[in-house]
Amino acid sequence: MIFELTILGCSSAIPIHNRFMSSQVLNVHGRLFLIDCAEGTQIRLAEYKISKNKIENILISHLHGDHIFGLPGLIGSMSMLGRTKPLDVYGPEGIESFLNNAFEISESFIGFELNIHVVRHSKYTKIIENEKVIVYSFPLKHRIAAVGYKIVEKDRLRNINPEMIEKYNLSYNQIQAAKYGNDINLTGGEVLKNADLTFSPKRKRSFAYCSDTIYDESIVPVVKKVDLLYHEATYMEHLKDKAKERFHSTTVDAAKIAQQAEVGKLIIGHYSSRYKDLNALLQEAKGVFERTELAIDGKRFTVKIPDNE
Ligand SMILES: [Zn+2]
Numbered sequence: 001m002i003f004e005l006t007i008l009g010c011s012s013a014i015p016i017h018n019r020f021m022s023s024q025v026l027n028v029h030g031r032l033f034l035i036d037c038a039e040g041t042q043i044r045l046a047e048y049k050i051s052k053n054k055i056e057n058i059l060i061s062h063l064h065g066d067h068i069f070g071l072p073g074l075i076g077s078m079s080m081l082g083r084t085k086p087l088d089v090y091g092p093e094g095i096e097s098f099l100n101n102a103f104e105i106s107e108s109f110i111g112f113e114l115n116i117h118v119v120r121h122s123k124y125t126k127i128i129e130n131e132k133v134i135v136y137s138f139p140l141k142h143r144i145a146a147v148g149y150k151i152v153e154k155d156r157l158r159n160i161n162p163e164m165i166e167k168y169n170l171s172y173n174q175i176q177a178a179k180y181g182n183d184i185n186l187t188g189g190e191v192l193k194n195a196d197l198t199f200s201p202k203r204k205r206s207f208a209y210c211s212d213t214i215y216d217e218s219i220v221p222v223v224k225k226v227d228l229l230y231h232e233a234t235y236m237e238h239l240k241d242k243a244k245e246r247f248h249s250t251t252v253d254a255a256k257i258a259q260q261a262e263v264g265k266l267i268i269g270h271y272s273s274r275y276k277d278l279n280a281l282l283q284e285a286k287g288v289f290e291r292t293e294l295a296i297d298g299k300r301f302t303v304k305i306p307d308n309e
């Protein structure tokens with residue numbers, strides 16, 4: 001059961017040094033979430049052999065161009081390629097008029113059901129729940145309304161002890177009932193307690209996305225102990241004043257959030273075009289939080305099913 005993030009772009013503002021701008025895909029059990037959609041996103045999707053058609057939800061953090069200018073183009077391509085299944089797009093206020101104006105002015109016809117959801121940017125909110133995942137949005141502090149997203153696996157079913165299946169010759173229906181936490185009544189009247197039949201499900205895997213934002217400790221409880229945290233790090237610490245002025249974060253800011261939230265791994269990205277070589281950014285972040293990696297176009301981060309703790 002896959003839980004994997006692929007970076008499609010990691011640059012801020014402009015595409016440079018072989019880096020496209022913000023866009024990522026999270027694959028949860030084969031369901032794809034596209035997070036931000038900068039110009040060039042569909043080029044990267046094709047390059048990394050990720051099917052546009054498998055994208056079910058698009059989560060937009062904010063309406064700056066380096067996060068959304070690829071969106072009308074991607075949706076237009078989906079329609080031209082004959083998509084029939086619905087697509088859900090989430091983003092802060094303005095997302096609706098941005099898309100509707102783009103389609104209207106360019107006389108683009110979208111041949112499938114496009115559902116645009118405006119996300120409240122001031123409150124931690126559950127925005128999606130299906131049988132696999134729950135998705136939350138939460139406020140970020142940026143120059144315009146911006147939200148982060150947290151995607152968490154749903155509770156898995158209990159794992160059944162195979163020896164017990166054999167010992168009691170359990171039927172398919174009994175096994176399913178046990179996986180859902182029920183006790184089993186055997187034909188002779190004996191009751192098998194669920195706790196004797198099954199093990200606890202594995203810990204749920206999670207990913208949080210924070211871009212773009214100034215250093216903001218109110219993010220910490222929201223992203224507490226996620227397996228993967230993506231946090232923007234537009235600048236190094238020598239430009240911390242500029243970061244503050246522009247409502248962005250530094251490498252140290254991102255690492256401090258990761259450290260306080262005790263995340264499994266920090267991924268930094270949204271680099272300023274002034275940094276061609278990213279190694280200094282990585283080292284600076286690692287100085288605060290060792291388990292840091294760089295977002296690089298094409299890089300994949302897989303979260304394995306954890307052992308029980
Ligand atoms: Zn940006």
Ligand SMILES: [Zn+2]
Binds near residue numbers: 064142212
């Ligand atoms: Zn921005």
